[in-house]
Amino acid sequence: MVDSRVTYTESLETINYPKHGGRGVVIEIKDFSLWYGHQQALFNNTLSIERGLVTALIGPSGCGKSTLIRSLNRMNDLIDGLRTQGQIHFSDENIYNPNVDVIGLRKRMGMVFQKPNPFPMTISENVTYPLKVDGIRDRRLLDETAEKALRAAALWDEVKERLHANALGLSGGQQQRLCIARAIAGDPEVLLMDEPCSALDPLATAKIEDLIYQLRGQYTIIIVTHNMQQAARVSDNTAFMYLGKLIEYGDTRTIFTNPKHGRTQDYVTGRFG
Amino acid sequence: MKKAKRSVLIADRVADHTITIGGILVIVAVLAIMVFLIQQALPLFKAGHVTSRVAYDLDAGSEPVAAMAMDEHKTFAVVLLTDGNVIAVHAKTGTRLSSAAADFQGKEITSSATTSDRSSMALGFSDGTIRLARIDFPSAVIPSSELPAGLHKLDDRDLTDGSSVYSRVPGNQYRHISTEIRMEDPLAVSESGKPIVALDCNAGGEAERQTRAFVAVDSNGLATLNTAYGSLNLLTGETRTTVEQTRLPQIPGGVELHAVALTPASGMVLIAGKNGDVYRYNTSDTNAPVLAETTRVLPEGVDLTVFGFLLGGQSLVVGGTDGSLNIFFLLDRDAANTTDGRMLLRTREFERGGSSFVRFDPSPQGKSFAIAEASGALKVIHGTSQKTLMSFTPDSGVAEYRRILLAPRLDGLMAVGSDGRAHFWEFSVPHPETTFGALFRKVWYEGHPEPTFTWQSSAATDEYESKFSLVPLIFGTIKAAFYSLLFAIPIAILGAIYTSEFVHHRMRSVIKPAMEMMVSLPSVVLGFVAALVLAPIVETWIAAVILAFFVIPLALITTAYLWQLLPLRIALRLEGVPKFCLISLTVIAATYGAYRMGPVFEDLFFAGDFKSWLNGSRGSPEPFLFLLFMPVSLIAIGLLASRLRGSRRGDRPEARVHTRAGRIRPAMVDIVRWLVMLMGAALCSYGISRMLGSLGLDARGSLVDTYVQRNTLVVGFAMGFAVIPVIYTIAEDALNSVPEHLRAASLACGATRWQTAIHVVLPTAISGVFSAVMIGMGRAVGETMIVVMSAGNTPIMDINVFNGLRALSATIAVELPEAVKNGTLYRILFLAGLVLFSMTFVINTVAELVRIRFRKRAMQL
Ligand SMILES: Nc1ncnc2c1ncn2[C@@H]1O[C@H](COP(=O)(O)OP(=O)(O)OP(=O)(O)O)[C@@H](O)[C@H]1O
Ligand SMILES: [Mg+2]
Numbered sequence A: 001m002v003d004s005r006v007t008y009t010e011s012l013e014t015i016n017y018p019k020h021g022g023r024g025v026v027i028e029i030k031d032f033s034l035w036y037g038h039q040q041a042l043f044n045n046t047l048s049i050e051r052g053l054v055t056a057l058i059g060p061s062g063c064g065k066s067t068l069i070r071s072l073n074r075m076n077d078l079i080d081g082l083r084t085q086g087q088i089h090f091s092d093e094n095i096y097n098p099n100v101d102v103i104g105l106r107k108r109m110g111m112v113f114q115k116p117n118p119f120p121m122t123i124s125e126n127v128t129y130p131l132k133v134d135g136i137r138d139r140r141l142l143d144e145t146a147e148k149a150l151r152a153a154a155l156w157d158e159v160k161e162r163l164h165a166n167a168l169g170l171s172g173g174q175q176q177r178l179c180i181a182r183a184i185a186g187d188p189e190v191l192l193m194d195e196p197c198s199a200l201d202p203l204a205t206a207k208i209e210d211l212i213y214q215l216r217g218q219y220t221i222i223i224v225t226h227n228m229q230q231a232a233r234v235s236d237n238t239a240f241m242y243l244g245k246l247i248e249y250g251d252t253r254t255i256f257t258n259p260k261h262g263r264t265q266d267y268v269t270g271r272f273g
Numbered sequence B: 001m002k003k004a005k006r007s008v009l010i011a012d013r014v015a016d017h018t019i020t021i022g023g024i025l026v027i028v029a030v031l032a033i034m035v036f037l038i039q040q041a042l043p044l045f046k047a048g049h050v051t052s053r054v055a056y057d058l059d060a061g062s063e064p065v066a067a068m069a070m071d072e073h074k075t076f077a078v079v080l081l082t083d084g085n086v087i088a089v090h091a092k093t094g095t096r097l098s099s100a101a102a103d104f105q106g107k108e109i110t111s112s113a114t115t116s117d118r119s120s121m122a123l124g125f126s127d128g129t130i131r132l133a134r135i136d137f138p139s140a141v142i143p144s145s146e147l148p149a150g151l152h153k154l155d156d157r158d159l160t161d162g163s164s165v166y167s168r169v170p171g172n173q174y175r176h177i178s179t180e181i182r183m184e185d186p187l188a189v190s191e192s193g194k195p196i197v198a199l200d201c202n203a204g205g206e207a208e209r210q211t212r213a214f215v216a217v218d219s220n221g222l223a224t225l226n227t228a229y230g231s232l233n234l235l236t237g238e239t240r241t242t243v244e245q246t247r248l249p250q251i252p253g254g255v256e257l258h259a260v261a262l263t264p265a266s267g268m269v270l271i272a273g274k275n276g277d278v279y280r281y282n283t284s285d286t287n288a289p290v291l292a293e294t295t296r297v298l299p300e301g302v303d304l305t306v307f308g309f310l311l312g313g314q315s316l317v318v319g320g321t322d323g324s325l326n327i328f329f330l331l332d333r334d335a336a337n338t339t340d341g342r343m344l345l346r347t348r349e350f351e352r353g354g355s356s357f358v359r360f361d362p363s364p365q366g367k368s369f370a371i372a373e374a375s376g377a378l379k380v381i382h383g384t385s386q387k388t389l390m391s392f393t394p395d396s397g398v399a400e401y402r403r404i405l406l407a408p409r410l411d412g413l414m415a416v417g418s419d420g421r422a423h424f425w426e427f428s429v430p431h432p433e434t435t436f437g438a439l440f441r442k443v444w445y446e447g448h449p450e451p452t453f454t455w456q457s458s459a460a461t462d463e464y465e466s467k468f469s470l471v472p473l474i475f476g477t478i479k480a481a482f483y484s485l486l487f488a489i490p491i492a493i494l495g496a497i498y499t500s501e502f503v504h505h506r507m508r509s510v511i512k513p514a515m516e517m518m519v520s521l522p523s524v525v526l527g528f529v530a531a532l533v534l535a536p537i538v539e540t541w542i543a544a545v546i547l548a549f550f551v552i553p554l555a556l557i558t559t560a561y562l563w564q565l566l567p568l569r570i571a572l573r574l575e576g577v578p579k580f581c582l583i584s585l586t587v588i589a590a591t592y593g594a595y596r597m598g599p600v601f602e603d604l605f606f607a608g609d610f611k612s613w614l615n616g617s618r619g620s621p622e623p624f625l626f627l628l629f630m631p632v633s634l635i636a637i638g639l640l641a642s643r644l645r646g647s648r649r650g651d652r653p654e655a656r657v658h659t660r661a662g663r664i665r666p667a668m669v670d671i672v673r674w675l676v677m678l679m680g681a682a683l684c685s686y687g688i689s690r691m692l693g694s695l696g697l698d699a700r701g702s703l704v705d706t707y708v709q710r711n712t713l714v715v716g717f718a719m720g721f722a723v724i725p726v727i728y729t730i731a732e733d734a735l736n737s738v739p740e741h742l743r744a745a746s747l748a749c750g751a752t753r754w755q756t757a758i759h760v761v762l763p764t765a766i767s768g769v770f771s772a773v774m775i776g777m778g779r780a781v782g783e784t785m786i787v788v789m790s791a792g793n794t795p796i797m798d799i800n801v802f803n804g805l806r807a808l809s810a811t812i813a814v815e816l817p818e819a820v821k822n823g824t825l826y827r828i829l830f831l832a833g834l835v836l837f838s839m840t841f842v843i844n845t846v847a848e849l850v851r852i853r854f855r856k857r858a859m860q861l
Helices: A002-015 A065-072 A102-107 A123-127 A129-133 A139-152 A156-162 A172-185 A202-215 A228-234 A252-257 A262-268 B002-045 B436-440 B471-502 B505-519 B523-540 B542-563 B568-574 B577-606 B610-614 B622-646 B660-694 B712-736 B740-748 B753-764 B766-782 B785-790 B808-818 B824-860
Strands: A025-036 A039-050 A054-058 A082-090 A109-112 A190-194 A220-224 A237-242 A245-251 B049-057 B065-070 B076-081 B086-090 B109-114 B121-125 B129-136 B139-143 B158-160 B165-169 B173-177 B180-183 B196-205 B210-218 B223-232 B239-247 B257-262 B268-273 B277-282 B290-296 B304-309 B316-320 B325-332 B342-349 B357-362 B368-373 B378-382 B388-392 B401-406 B412-417 B421-428
Touching (some): A039 A065, A054 A065, A065 A190, A065 A220, A109 A172, A109 B740, A123 A129, A123 A139, A123 A172, A129 A139, A129 B753, A139 A156, A156 A172, A172 A190, A172 A202, A172 B740, A202 A220, A228 A252, A237 A252, A237 A262, A245 A252, A252 A262, B002 B824, B049 B388, B065 B401, B121 B210, B129 B210, B223 B268, B257 B304, B268 B304, B304 B357, B316 B357, B357 B401, B368 B401, B378 B401, B471 B505, B471 B712, B471 B824, B505 B712, B523 B785, B542 B577, B542 B610, B542 B660, B568 B577, B622 B660, B712 B753, B712 B766, B712 B785, B753 B766, B785 B808, B808 B824
Parallel strands (some): A054 A220, A054 A237, A109 A190, B109 B196
Antiparallel strands (some): A025 A039, A237 A245, B065 B076, B076 B086, B109 B121, B129 B180, B196 B210, B210 B223, B223 B239, B257 B268, B268 B277, B277 B290, B304 B316, B316 B325, B325 B342, B368 B378, B412 B421
């Protein structure tokens, strides 16, 4: 057990990136609870996400990480019988206000899913989809944005020759980076990533992690992961959830090296989960 | 453990084999149907085949043959020589049978003619008289017990007593056939007693009061049209013949006569000179015949060799010394420089012979004829299909035939050579009327002003030319399918998108099974509802129906825009059933509105009466063109507007939380934009319609024309109802099988549900939707009862929506019960079935191929 702890510390040391320091709070979750029908999935969670930082959500399976991250861009709206309580503020607006423009909200929060889900279209069509949705048809603008997003997602060099090939022909890791590019292309403020590497091999995972380093600062990133090392490597802050409750939230280094709660300690050291 | 594994293996293998065998059986069954249909239809394209051939010497001297006759069973062949000698032979063996010679009191027959049905003939004599005559073959069936003694055998079927023949027929019976030649008294026709050089005759009238008409030309060139009325004296049982004679205007002197021809109703007499000059007399008023036309039927320098009508007197067969063979019709032509506005026109051209055609005999059944070349080659040809049914060449060279004769049932041909040898072929041509060209290409039918595709399979008389073009039926099938799909595809696909993407799943679980149940709605019910209820309603409210096509979509779009004005809180609460009810209400209200506005609309656009507007008797073409271009220009303007808007970036909605006013303003802007687009489209299509109208363009006469109650619009509605559930169910399944994670991806990009449906779900499921459409099309093409009942079944080729049609399937259903087994119509209907089968087969195969591709792609997701 002690060994693994050493590993995390080591990995933290090796990263050695300058800490940005919060540039203020961008998302504020206030006493937020959520029910799927009669089953409560989130219990009075309160949490502030800092602008420009990478926040990791960790916790055992079924603890409500996906539920929470999906609450942020109201993707949960599609689920029948969903009920929420409490507030989530994004740029000082409660996004659970019934008058809120959900479409506009989602445009400001790109999302990357666990399983790569490119559309069965060409690579460039995939990337420019958010623009297409905005009604933009100017070819030059579309091409520019596609290139920018693909470069940002570190995919440009691999696909520039075949922008008009079907995206389903890409490898899993490439597909996931394409999805990230698609999320970036919409020029969002926040990137929500729900286990973006769980379907990928270590090499592809490393590439995505690299990408997250690069995007850091530019976007506020919230990432759900089961991989402790990944959380330790990429995030500034980490939130540990257990059974729908936020147990501990703080600086990643603190969470991994010196957690306050026993459960957190058990989890990050791999005693359960 | 091991045992269990083995049993699983066996079960697996059994299942595998069963499925394989089942699949193969299905394929075999489909192939077997196809093979059966092909096998049934193939004989249509075959020529005939010879069943027997004989040749024998007729002890006929060197006298020319005046007439020949044969009975229906090809037992007797009777040859009448010009000196009155009659040679009767047993046709199959050439055995001479006794028959009385006719007594012409030393006069020679100088010309002769037979009516087209061969019921009687006219013989012209050297003294200018004419005798009407007939050669009959009285027959009776007797049991074999009554067979007289002392018969000798002719062949293994026939016995003879020397003059008559007993033929064995099934059921241990014999058919007794004899010959009987009846001559009527001479009628003096040529005033000057000159020999009759050319003659043609026709039978008419009823059985009690028979008339026979004949034209005769004597050696002075005097042509007369004679009508002989036979009246039966009931006391004595004798018939007396009275003749009415009319002189035809004199033909120019010096014309060397070749032949005369008379049409059945005596409406026209043609006198043909050897050089190809033809004088056409219009004799419809028998008391005042006029020379209507003088024309040439052959090029300069070519002489006439064959000149005569086919059965029915409409197709004039003309052969020349250049080996040409053509058919002429008498047709109305504006350019005709004749007194009655009609002229003889060459309409069909036959393959040239190696030498000129010199002998000709029309069949008394249908439009076939036999023709003999100077070289001795013989052919049997069908006039309409131009198919060479048979061709013969005698083994021994023949210098020339004195005469040729087709057996009455088109199953034998006898030719008497100048050497006195008779050649007799028996053959069978079951389907003379059909060739690929006759079935699928334009044919110039008798009496038609130009070549057409026509289907008119059954007729009242033998003389009728059957018209077997499948093209109008294929056209009808496609037309019905096209219009029903035009109606069904948008509704079915929009409905599928609506239920799979927008409707609450509880609602969906009601709508989907309901639609699936509609698939099993018996089409015969739809058919008669369409024919008996819908058709009269549509006819009465036609203007309202047309208006509804515009009002309903406009009302729906307007309601959708107004919906956006609702406060979000209320809108959210009304999502689901109330919204669905609102949509239904909108449709109902729009329909009612169209119904109420119908008359006003009719006044405004169609000068108060749509049907007389259609006929072109009133109103101008612009209003309809306006309606036609309205949707087109609306779509065009919509695309243009979105393109213009799309080229700007940066107007991303920054509004985070919509206040009430913040939400209403964009919605208002949207409505205004929509209204402006609508106005623009109206203006645009008004301009287009004015322009096209001033160019003289009119949709009437092509796209829309005379209104028939059971029309394509009604078929489109009814068949649409049959097809909508099919397309809907399959398309909905396809849309539904689009993985949820694609929808999530799209929504997470900030797409609306509509954008997700159109840009992601539909393209992903497009092959499934396409195959839904193809299967719907397959259903529409094969659908029978609806088209039988509501399409009017008129086999016309007309794109007019307001006219009826006749589909392949309907034709098969309607005509097969009446078709004689293995007859031409019967086989053509099988061919129609094969065409239909191929159409649906191709459609379904394409659908299946697309589906397979779709599955592959779905697997990748
Ligand atoms: N659509 C849904 N309907 C009902 N219950 C749900 C739904 N989605 C999730 N849940 C429940 O909510 C709880 C939290 O689920 P969630 O998916 O957020 O867990 P998670 O932390 O993402 O787990 P994992 O790490 O396995 O992805 C679980 O108990 C789950 O069963
Ligand atoms: Mg999860």
